[in-house]
Amino acid sequence: MRSFQMPARRRYQRQPRREVHPRGAPRKAYHIPAVLRDSFAVAMGVLIAVSVLIAATGIYQVGYDNGLHAQEVAHAQR
Numbered sequence: 001m002r003s004f005q006m007p008a009r010r011r012y013q014r015q016p017r018r019e020v021h022p023r024g025a026p027r028k029a030y031h032i033p034a035v036l037r038d039s040f041a042v043a044m045g046v047l048i049a050v051s052v053l054i055a056a057t058g059i060y061q062v063g064y065d066n067g068l069h070a071q072e073v074a075h076a077q078r
Helices: 032-066 068-077
Strands: none
Touching: none
16 A cells, blocks of 8 residues: 555554652651650660669679678788
8 A cells, every 4th residue: 555545543642741749758756656666765775774884883893892802801801
């Protein structure tokens, strides 16, 4: 067939690009459970650090009382 005898061809019409409206991520401050969880984790970290410090001080005192201090007392009693 000649071009003037061919039926009209449908051309692919590309759809226009849709405009995208990006959504901003919600701020973390609005997520109350997340803030509470984070603050709880920080508080537990502080509590553990203080507990370790107190335990180390206690262990040092017991060691000093039974070790070096006891030697000084025994030496003074001679």
